[in-house]
Amino acid sequence: MAETKKSVEFVREMFLELSEDYIQHGATISDLRAVAIPANVKDHNSATQRAYLKKVLLVLLVPLLYGIFNRQFNIIKSFQGTRCLLPNNYLVWEFTRPIANCDYCRDVESPLTLPNLTKEEFRAYSYSSRPMIIKSAAHDWPARTKFTLQFFRDLYERTKGAYESVEEECQFLGFKSNFANLREVLAMSERRALHREGEDPWYIGWKNCHPQILDAMRQFYSVPHFLPDDAEIPYSNYIFLGYEEGAVMHLDYISRLMWQAQVIGSKTWTVAPTPECHSECKSFKFSVDATDVVLLDTRIWYHSTRVENDGLSLTVTSEYG
């Protein structure tokens, strides 16, 4: 049994490593429910679990070896080329993550909505996995008018190594848009950027981890002021930007809790418990308006978003914990 555990850990590690940009390929909740946690596995019968584990390992072995082979021989020139592996990869992660204790979602049917508050007032809610909205917390951010496509175009064009940092160290998420990278996004026509009639809608996200890019952005936003002083907050962020359909239903593979400031526009979030908690917990939706900050443990709450009112949505996201 120890060997089996080691194998599972190995598979898990390999696929997590390969899942750098899984979000844009996130499976739907119904797909995951159908394949990730069969009902007969939840009974904690060890024979059933062992048989299930073997089946999972078998199903995963082929794509795993394919991924290793391709890496080894440099056939995949970039991670974009591994897309065909990612849906399996995402499912491996779903298969092998620990089964959630449903305490986190039991009796939760809406986010806790709080007025803009101080660090002191927020202390009682710190590090909670309960979905929360802090109203108007970003009301004084200059980013509300500064963060435009033109701002990011100028910033990325003038910063040496900026585009490369997204490709090599950070992450680009194209979701259902037909953009392969940030350079293509920032080069789109004005008509498409403005979501004019007849143009395809777009919604993308990318991670900023280039120090100069982050320094420039930080002049126009701050880490939410109510977060505790002792919280670890990485010096990186994500921008999510676009129209209409946002992120598909997924969990995030991150180390900490997530905060997301709605800088421009409004968005509807749909959150759902992990499949093993569906009989005890409920899915629900909530709206977030410009200047609100959402706090969500996106590692255990499935989530998807949709931009409202046919307008543009821009958010700044990072982690704390």
Ligand SMILES: [Fe+2]
């Ligand atoms: Fe997410």
